[in-house]
Amino acid sequence: MVSLPGRDSLSDADDRTVASRAADGDIRAFEVLMRRYGPLLRAYAARIVRPADADDVVQDTFVTAWQELPDLENPAVVRSWLTTIVTRKSIDRLRAGREHDSIDDHDFHDHADGPEDVASASSLDEALSLVLSSLPEDQRRCWVLREIAGYGYTEISEQLGLPVSTVRGLLVRSRKTLVREMEAWR
Amino acid sequence: MTNLTPEPVQPSPLDDDNLDGFTVDALSDYLDHGRQPRNSDIEGSAAAQHALAALSRLRTVAPRIVNADAEYFTPKHENWITRILDQIGVQAHAGRDIPIPYDVAGAELSITEGAVRALVREAGDETDGLLVERTSLDGDLTTPGAPVEVHVVVSTFATTNDARIVPSFRERVIATVREHTDLVVARVTVRVHDSDITDEDLDDDGNLVPR
Numbered sequence: 427m428v429s430l431p432g433r434d435s436l437s438d439a440d441d442r443t444v445a446s447r448a449a450d451g452d453i454r455a456f457e458v459l460m461r462r463y464g465p466l467l468r469a470y471a472a473r474i475v476r477p478a479d480a481d482d483v484v485q486d487t488f489v490t491a492w493q494e495l496p497d498l499e500n501p502a503v504v505r506s507w508l509t510t511i512v513t514r515k516s517i518d519r520l521r522a523g524r525e526h527d528s529i530d531d532h533d534f535h536d537h538a539d540g541p542e543d544v545a546s547a548s549s550l551d552e553a554l555s556l557v558l559s560s561l562p563e564d565q566r567r568c569w570v571l572r573e574i575a576g577y578g579y580t581e582i583s584e585q586l587g588l589p590v591s592t593v594r595g596l597l598v599r600s601r602k603t604l605v606r607e608m609e610a611w612r
Numbered sequence: 613m614t615n616l617t618p619e620p621v622q623p624s625p626l627d628d629d630n631l632d633g634f635t636v637d638a639l640s641d642y643l644d645h646g647r648q649p650r651n652s653d654i655e656g657s658a659a660a661q662h663a664l665a666a667l668s669r670l671r672t673v674a675p676r677i678v679n680a681d682a683e684y685f686t687p688k689h690e691n692w693i694t695r696i697l698d699q700i701g702v703q704a705h706a707g708r709d710i711p712i713p714y715d716v717a718g719a720e721l722s723i724t725e726g727a728v729r730a731l732v733r734e735a736g737d738e739t740d741g742l743l744v745e746r747t748s749l750d751g752d753l754t755t756p757g758a759p760v761e762v763h764v765v766v767s768t769f770a771t772t773n774d775a776r777i778v779p780s781f782r783e784r785v786i787a788t789v790r791e792h793t794d795l796v797v798a799r800v801t802v803r804v805h806d807s808d809i810t811d812e813d814l815d816d817d818g819n820l821v822p823r
Contacts, residue, residue, distance in 0.1 A: 439743060443767055446745035451705040451726050452733055453697065460693050469681035485696050492700045550673065551680035558677055573674040598636045605666045606624040608673065 437461075445501035448492075456495075460488055463505060467512045473558065473570045474516035476523070483519050487512045513575045517585045520567075524587070550611045557607045561600055568593055569600040625659075625666040632659035639663050643671075710753045713794055723793060725749055731792055732764060735784040741772035742781060742804075751798070759798035762789060768804055778802055 436444055437458050444462075447455035467487055472480040490511055498507055544560075547553035558566055567586060571577040579597075583590045626636050634654065642654055643664055654660045707725030714721045729747040736744030744766050751760035762785060768774050782802050789797055 436743070443743060443745055446765070447733070447743070450733065450744075450746050451707075451729055453700070453704065456700075457693060457697065460696060464692070465682040466679065469684070470678055473678065473681070481692065485692075485699070488696045489700055496705065549680070551676045554673060554677045555680045555684075570678075573671060574678055594637050597640070601636055601640065601667065601670065602624065602626045605626045605670055606622070608670055609624050609666060610622050 440502075441504050442500075442502035445495065445498065445504035449495040449498060449501060451496075456488075456492055459491075459504065459508075463508050464488075466505075467508060470509065470570075470574070471512050471516050473574075474513070474567050475519045479519055479523070483512065483515045486515045486519075490515070509575070513571070513577075520586070544607065550608065553607055553611060554604060557604055561603060564588070565596045565600040565603075568596040569604070572597055625662040630659055631663055632657045634660050634663070636663070636667075640667060643667050707749075708753045710793055710795065711756055713756055725753060728789065728793060728795075731788050732762065732785055735788045736764070736766060736781060739777060739781040739784060741777045742766045742768045749795075753795070756794060757796055760795045761799040761801070762786075762797060763801045763803070765803045774804055778804060 436447065436455055439447075439458075441459075441462075444455050444458050448459055464484060468480050468484045471483040471487075475483055487508065491508060494511075495501075495504075498504065544553050544556045547556055558569070561569070564586070568582055568588075571582045571585065572579075577585070579590050579593050582588075582593045586593070588596075623630060631639075634657070639654070639660060642651060647655075647664075654664070705726050707729070709722040709724055710728065712721040712723060728749060732747045733744045736742055744764055746763075746765040748763045749760055750763065752758040753760060764785060766778070766781070768777065782800055785800055785802070786797055789795055
C-alpha cells in the first residue's frame with residue numbers, strides 16, 4: 427500500500443530534513459543517512475576497534491541510532507550525534523574484547539583498499555591517514571579519542587583503562603609521529 | 613599530484629632538541645587552554661612558538677584524516693545496509709494499534725499508528741514542492757469515535773508557493789486518513805518551519821487567508 431516515499435528528493439535533502447524524516451519512522455530516510463555516513467563511521471570505528479570488528483560496530487551504531495533518533499532534539503546535528511554513538515559503541519567493543527582475549531591486530535591496512543605505504547600517498551590527508559594506521563593501537567586510540575572525539579585525558583583514561591600519565595605519554599608520541607609526517611609535506 | 617617523496621628523516625618542531633626545554637605535553641596543555649593564562653616563557657620562545665604552530669596545524673587537519681579514510685572504508689558489500697535494515701525492521705516504530713470497526717463477531721482489525729503516519733508522509737510525497745518531516749497523531753487512537761488531531765511539519769522548497777501548496781496538501785492528509793481509518797479528525801495542523809497553518813488560516817474554500 428505504501429510506496430517508497432520521496433526517495434529522489436530525500437537523498438538530496440539536507441541532514442536536518444532527512445534525520446527528521448527518519449526520526450518520524452521513515453526507514454527509507456534512515457537508509458539515506460546510512461549511505462551518507464556509513465563509510466565515515468566505519469573509518470572512524472576502524473581507528474578504535476580492530477578493523478575486522480568495525481562492521482559490527484557500525485551495525486550496532488545504526489540500530490541504536492534508529493531507536494534513539496526520535497529523541498534527538500536537533501536533527502541538524504545528526505552527523506556528530508552518530509559520531510558520538512560510534513565512539514561509545516567502539517569503546518564498548520574494546521572492553522568486551524579485553525575481557526575475552528588480548529590478541530592485538532596490527533594488520534590494519536590488510537582490510538583496507540588504500541595505498542600500502544606513506545611514500546605512495548598523494549595528499550597530506552592520505553599520508554597522515556597512513557601514518558595513523560601505522561601507529562601502535564594504544565597511541566592511535568588515544569589520539570582519535572582526543573582529537574576527533576574531543577575526549578579529555580581523564581575520560582580517555584577511564585574508557586581505555588589506562589593511567590592518565592600513560593594516556594599523556596601515548597598522546598605525546600602519536601603527536602610527534604604525526605607532526606613529523608605533516609611537516610615533511612610542507 | 614606529485615612524485616616527490618617526502619624525506620623520511622627530517623627535523624621536526626616536536627623533536628626534543630627543538631623544544632627549548634619545553635615538553636610536548638606541556639605545550640599541548642597550553643594550547644588546549646587557548647594559550648591562557650599567558651605564559652611569557654612559552655610566548656617568548658621561538659622554538660616553543662614553532663612547536664605550538666605545528667600542534668595547532670595538526671589539530672586543524674585531524675578531522676580531514678578520518679574523512680580521507682572514509683573512501684577506503686566504504687563497505688565493499690552492498691548488503692551491509694540490508695543487514696542493518698533487516699535488524700531494525702522488526703523494531704520499526706509501529707506505535708499504537710488503531711481499531712477498524714468491522715461487523716463480524718470476533719473479528720479484530722487494526723492499523724498501526726506508524727502505518728497511518730507513513731500514509732501522511734506519502735501524501736506529502738505526492739505533493740510537489742514539499743517534504744514531510746514529522747508527523748504525529750494526538751488523541752485517544754484506541755477508542756473508536758474519539759477526536760484525533762493530526763500534526764504535520766513540512767519543509768517546502770525555495771520555489772514553492774506555500775499559500776497554494778500547503779492547503780492542498782492539508783486536504784490530501786484529511787482525505788488519506790479518512791480513506792484508511794475511521795478516525796474522527798478534529799484538527800489538522802501543517803507547520804511550515806515556523807508558521808502554523810490551521811483551520812483559522814483558511815477560508816471556506818480552503819484557501820490561505822492572512823491572519
